[in-house]
Structure formats: structure tokens, C-alpha cells
Amino acid sequence: MAVFKPILTRYIHRKDSHTLSGYKNVGGYKALEKMFKTMAPDEVIEEVKASNLRGRGGAGFPTGVKWGFIPKDSQKPTYLICNADEGEPGTFKDRLLLSKAPHMMLEGMIISSFAIDCHLAFIYIRGEFYQEYKVLEKAVEEAYAANFLGKDILGSGFDLDVVIHRGAGAYICGEEMGLIESLEGKRGWPRIKPPFPAVEGYLMCPTIVNNVETLACLPHILNRGADWFKSIGSEKGSGPKLYCISGRVNNPGVYEEPLGILLTDLIFKRGRGLIDGRELKAVFPGGSSSAILRADEIDGLQMDFDSLSAAKTMLGSAGVIVMDETVDMVSVCLNIARFYEHESCGQCTPCREGTTWLVKILNRIYQGKGSLNDIDMIFEITDNIGGLIDPEASGGSFGKTICPFGEAVAWPIRSFVEKFEEEFIAYVEKGVDVS
Amino acid sequence: MNSVGDGQLTFQFSAAERVEQILSQYPDKRSATLPLLHLAQEQVGYLTSAAIETVAELVEVHPGEIMDTVSFYTMFYTKPKGRNHIQVCQTLSCSLNGADSLVDHISEKYKIAPGEVSQDGKISLVKVECLGSCDTAPVIRINDSYYEGMTVEKFDKIVESF
Ligand SMILES: Cc1cc2nc3c(=O)[nH]c(=O)nc-3n(C[C@H](O)[C@H](O)[C@H](O)COP(=O)(O)O)c2cc1C
Numbered sequence: 327m328a329v330f331k332p333i334l335t336r337y338i339h340r341k342d343s344h345t346l347s348g349y350k351n352v353g354g355y356k357a358l359e360k361m362f363k364t365m366a367p368d369e370v371i372e373e374v375k376a377s378n379l380r381g382r383g384g385a386g387f388p389t390g391v392k393w394g395f396i397p398k399d400s401q402k403p404t405y406l407i408c409n410a411d412e413g414e415p416g417t418f419k420d421r422l423l424l425s426k427a428p429h430m431m432l433e434g435m436i437i438s439s440f441a442i443d444c445h446l447a448f449i450y451i452r453g454e455f456y457q458e459y460k461v462l463e464k465a466v467e468e469a470y471a472a473n474f475l476g477k478d479i480l481g482s483g484f485d486l487d488v489v490i491h492r493g494a495g496a497y498i499c500g501e502e503m504g505l506i507e508s509l510e511g512k513r514g515w516p517r518i519k520p521p522f523p524a525v526e527g528y529l530m531c532p533t534i535v536n537n538v539e540t541l542a543c544l545p546h547i548l549n550r551g552a553d554w555f556k557s558i559g560s561e562k563g564s565g566p567k568l569y570c571i572s573g574r575v576n577n578p579g580v581y582e583e584p585l586g587i588l589l590t591d592l593i594f595k596r597g598r599g600l601i602d603g604r605e606l607k608a609v610f611p612g613g614s615s616s617a618i619l620r621a622d623e624i625d626g627l628q629m630d631f632d633s634l635s636a637a638k639t640m641l642g643s644a645g646v647i648v649m650d651e652t653v654d655m656v657s658v659c660l661n662i663a664r665f666y667e668h669e670s671c672g673q674c675t676p677c678r679e680g681t682t683w684l685v686k687i688l689n690r691i692y693q694g695k696g697s698l699n700d701i702d703m704i705f706e707i708t709d710n711i712g713g714l715i716d717p718e719a720s721g722g723s724f725g726k727t728i729c730p731f732g733e734a735v736a737w738p739i740r741s742f743v744e745k746f747e748e749e750f751i752a753y754v755e756k757g758v759d760v761s
Numbered sequence: 762m763n764s765v766g767d768g769q770l771t772f773q774f775s776a777a778e779r780v781e782q783i784l785s786q787y788p789d790k791r792s793a794t795l796p797l798l799h800l801a802q803e804q805v806g807y808l809t810s811a812a813i814e815t816v817a818e819l820v821e822v823h824p825g826e827i828m829d830t831v832s833f834y835t836m837f838y839t840k841p842k843g844r845n846h847i848q849v850c851q852t853l854s855c856s857l858n859g860a861d862s863l864v865d866h867i868s869e870k871y872k873i874a875p876g877e878v879s880q881d882g883k884i885s886l887v888k889v890e891c892l893g894s895c896d897t898a899p900v901i902r903i904n905d906s907y908y909e910g911m912t913v914e915k916f917d918k919i920v921e922s923f
């Protein structure tokens with residue numbers, strides 16, 4: 327196979343990569359010109375469908391198919407929201423694009439808006455990303471001045487306004503329905519789906535929510551064609567992907583590789599292995615909402631949507647968090663449970679109560695005051711919040727909560743206890759007191 | 762409504778044009794809630810009940826609803842923060858790389874527990890969740906800026922200038 331050359335991050339090391347001139351110097355906004363000259367909105371949707379692009383925000387839903395869900399006969403306006411809320415622990419790829427390639431994402435937003443007939447688009451950026459917000463503000467200003475935004479863009483007759491909207495510190499606002507509620511000025515309480523946002527989203531109008539990285543892929547698809555995009559990666563997933571590696575590795579960072587790269591290559595080649603030459607113990611392959619994998623489960627494992635769901639975990643946000651042999655699994659499990667307890671929006675009883683109980687129980691075990699019964703309780707609670715990890719064994723008992731946050735807590739917590747039960751038992755039996 | 766009880770009775774946006782601009786960006790008024798709250802907080806340092814009432818009036822909903830929104834988000838404060846508001850990430854990648862000892866160090870240095878403000882009002886400390894910069898763990902945020910790859914020594918250097 328030919329050596330892969332980065333596509334999304336190819337020029338980000340240039341000092342001016344975030345500016346309009348920097349982006350134009352490397353072919354930026356060419357896709358837009360081509361689109362306005364040669365394509366109808368439906369053709370853009372077809373091209374994106376043919377490219378096999380799947381959403382990079384976590385769920386991996388085919389982007390073109392999602393766009394196609396907008397009701398054809400709708401009399402209401404359509405909205406696009408770029409999801410830049412990036413809050414999944416272990417994930418920091420969108421931040422890189424926002425600060426280094428904001429125009430690539432904007433060009434993608436314009437393409438998407440044209441395809442879905444949207445004239446007002448939003449960028450929902452997490453509140454903490456203040457510096458990135460400033461970069462983005464400047465980029466939007468430049469795009470207006472160059473008539474890539476505003477009225478009659480490049481003489482095409484197409485109008486588009488873009489508004490940057492800052493969040494205010496709530497992980498759940500990354501979930502598309504929580505995000506929409508938050509944009510409407512309310513607490514970020516997800517709504518029950520269906521109806522999906524493509525039918526009833528922002529202000530009850532058809533709304534498409536797409537991740538920053540998903541949108542940044544679009545100019546490249548229009549420039550070089552769906553077939554080219556599809557040729558990158560494997561049948562199980564196409565295109566370039568930004569992987570985040572953090573935790574106990576020598577070379578943490580964001581790495582662009584084709585979908586389907588080996589997890590071991592990411593950890594040992596790009597991440598240059600573990601700190602102090604330690605042994606690998608376990609890894610989150612796709613942010614803290616993915617079930618962990620033990621070191622003996624990762625040989626030959628490819629980082630794409632289907633391979634990881636076959637391994638009973640998920641690609642999620644592609645946030646790889648590496649844990650070495652010295653890491654205490656009970657304390658990590660507690661750290662993660664505490665995160666979810668704090669971030670639960672509190673709307674559904676199993677999630678609100680369940681996360682509180684999990685933290686209590688895990689704290690008890692961690693302090694050496696737990697019992698074997700507590701370990702069973704963890705299984706029971708996680709099953710109540712989010713169904714079983716095994717889709718078959720669960721008999722389809724998914725969706726016990728309003729939003730997928732329930733599974734995002736249940737699966738990883740359960741995976742810790744399932745895969746490292748002996749460590750939990752040791753805490754209980756020895757009554758280890760580390761506090 | 763005086764649920765905040767801060768004693769500051771009046772509030773007026775100093776940037777009237779910015780308020781108009783924010784309101785004009787959205788198809789409905791209420792969507793301007795978060796940006797207006799951010800703006801008010803930038804002006805006063807936290808959200809007084811008078812500021813909340815002003816926002817409520819502008820977006821035409823009951824102040825109680827704005828209060829409800831405010832209470833949901835960790836970045837909105839109804840009490841004064843320190844002039845240097847230190848936010849330490851405590852989530853996994855930062856915790857695996859020494860975030861806990863940073864919290865201990867800062868607590869000890871300023872004699873404040875997480876959630877408190879120092880007596881001179883100079884420093885406040887909070888623990889926060891993943892800041893989206895895990896490759897440079899441990900990470901802290903002071904006011905609006907990130908400080909990455911933190912160590913106790915680096916921290917002491919940074920705060921010398923405060
Ligand atoms: C709890 C939770 C948090 C999420 N956080 C994010 C996020 O920070 N950024 C993001 O793009 N998607 C996030 N998602 C996924 C979104 O709901 C949505 O699927 C995504 O933005 C769609 O964009 P895509 O199709 O381009 O991937 C989250 C989902 C859940 C359940």
C-alpha cells in the first residue's frame with residue numbers, strides 16, 4: 327500500500343495555516359468554487375454518500391444518509407450545527423482543527439449547508455476553548471470579507487450566515503439533542519429520539535448536527551472525488567481519521583492515519599510505546615465511553631467502526647487512553663465513574679441514581695471497605711443504566727435512558743470489573759487502605 | 762427574584778451594541794441566553810441576580826428559567842471567583858500524569874480547598890473535567906488560558922507574575 331500522506335493535518339505545521347491566505351495557498355476554498363459551478367445540492371449529497379464518509383463525532387453514522395433524512399416537503403428552515411463541544415475524556419482532535427485549520431471546517435460547513443439548503447449555521451464550541459473561539463471568530467470574519475459567507479456567495483445566489491455559539495461547561499451538550507436544547511438557551515437536557523434532529527431539531531426545525539472533523543473531510547471529497555476518499559482505509563471504513571493518544575505513552579498527540587490502522591501501531595509506533603518501557607495493561611480505544619481492552623485483546627485489532635464493535639467496544643471519538651502495568655484499575659474506574667456522575671444531566675432515574683451509586687460503591691471498595699456483594703451490585707447497576715455489553719446477551723435491552731450517555735457509563739465501568747475482577751476482589755479481601 | 766442574594770441591585774450591559782448584535786444573530790430571542798450570560802459574566806466577574814434579570818428581560822423569559830439555565834453550567838458563577846481562577850483537570854489522562862499532586866500543591870500554597878476563594882480574593886481553585894488537551898496532561902486553565910504539561914515548578918513560575 328502507498329504511504330499515507332495526511333489530508334486534514336497536512337499543512338497545520340505552517341505558521342499561517344489558520345488564516346484565510348494560508349488556507350488558500352494550499353488549495354483552500356477550491357472545492358467551493360467547483361461545487362457552485364458544477365454541482366446541484368442533490369449531487370453533493372450523492373457524492374458524500376458514495377464516499378462512505380461516516381460521522382467522526384462518535385456514533386459513526388453515514389453523513390450523506392443523515393442529510394437525506396431531512397423531509398423533502400418541509401416548509402420550515404433547515405439548520406446546520408457544527409459540533410465543536412469536544413468533551414469526551416481522551417479526545418482533543420477537534421481542538422487541533424479549530425485552532426489550525428478553521429477554514430477547512432468552514433468550507434465543509436458551506437458545502438454541507440448548500441447540500442441541505444441551510445442559510446443559517448451554528449458552530450457550538452465548548453466554553454473552555456476560548457483561544458480557539460478567538461481564532462474561529464477571526465476566520466469567520468475573513469470568510470465574510472472574502473464572500474465565502476454572507477449574501478450571494480461567489481455569485482452563486484446562495485446565502486449563508488455562520489454564528490459561533492459558546493457552550494458553558496457541560497459534557498452532555500456534546501450529545502446532539504442536549505446541544506440543541508443548550509443552543510435554545512436552556513439546560514442541556516437531551517430529548518427523546520425519535521423524532522431525530524434531521525426532522526425536528528433546533529426550534530423544532532430540521533437540523534443536521536455534524537462533528538468538526540466530519541465537516542473538514544468534505545472539501546477533500548469534493549476536490550478529489552468519492553472514489554479517492556473511499557480508496558483510503560478499508561471496506562469497513564473510509565477516509566482519513568484523527569486519532570488521539572494520551573495516558574502513559576511516550577509520545578502523546580493527535581495522529582492522522584487511515585481508518586483501520588492497527589491499534590498496536592498507534593500505541594507503539596506513533597505513540598512510541600509506554601513511558602519507562604513499562605508493559606501495557608489496558609487501553610480505552612475510543613474515549614472513556616468505550617469499553618476497555620486488555621493488553622491481550624489488541625493484537626491485530628483495527629481502528630475502525632466495525633472492527634471495534636466486533637470487539638465489543640467502539641471507535642467512538644478515537645481517543646486512545648493508554649494504561650500501563652502500574653495503573654490501579656479500581657482507582658481508574660472510580661475516576662471515570664466520578665466523571666459520569668458529575669456530567670449526568672440528571673434527567674433519567676437510572677442514569678442519575680446509578681452514577682451516584684457507582685461512585686459510592688467504588689469509593690467504598692477503593693477505601694478497602696467494600697464487600698463482594700458490592701462487585702455484584704456494580705454489574706446490576708450498570709445493567710440497569712445501559713444494558714449489557716454484549717448486544718446478543720442483552721436481548722436488545724438498550725435504550726433504558728433518554729440519551730446514549732447511559733451506555734457510555736455502563737459499558738466502560740462494566741468492562742473494568744469484568745476484565746479486572748481480581749483487582750476489585752483483592753481490594754475487598756485485603757481491605758487495602760490507600761486513602 | 763433574589764435567589765442569588767448578592768446585594769448588587771442594578772445591572773446594565775456596558776456594551777449595548779454587542780447585546781444588539783447577539784440578539785440579532787438568532788432566529789429567536791431565547792437562543793441568545795448563553796452568549797448574553799457570558800457577556801454579563803465577563804463584565805462583572807460573576808452573574809448577579811440583577812444581571813440574570815436583565816438577561817431574562819432581553820430574551821423575554823421568566824428570570825427563574827434563566828436561573829435554571831445558569832445553574833446547569835459549570836462555567837457560570839453566581840458568586841465572585843478569585844481574580845485568578847485556577848481550574849485543574851482531574852480526569853483520567855491528567856490524573857494518570859500527576860494532576861492530584863498539583864491540586865494538593867495549589868491548595869497548600871494558597872490555603873484553600875477546591876471550590877474556595879483565597880481571602881485576598883486573588884486566587885480561586887476548582888477541579889474540572891477533561892479540558893480536551895489530554896496529550897499535554899496534566900492541564901490547568903487559569904481564567905481563559907490553558908497551561909499545559911504542568912508541573913509544580915512550572916506552576917510556581919507562572920503564578921509569580923500574579
Ligand atoms: C454523551 C455524549 C457526548 C457527545 N459528545 C460529542 C462531542 O463532544 N462532539 C461531537 O461531535 N459529538 C458528540 N457526541 C455525538 C453527537 O451526539 C452526534 O452524534 C455527532 O455530533 C454527530 O456528528 P457526526 O455524524 O458528524 O459524527 C456525543 C454523544 C453523546 C451520547
Ligand code: SF4
Pocket residue numbers: 498515516669670671672673674675677678727728729730731732
Ligand atoms: S441518560 Fe443520563 S445524561 Fe442522558 S438524558 Fe438521561 S440522565 Fe441525562
Ligand code: FES
Pocket residue numbers: 415416417850851852853854855856890891892893894895898899900
Ligand atoms: S483528561 Fe485532562 S485534558 Fe483531558
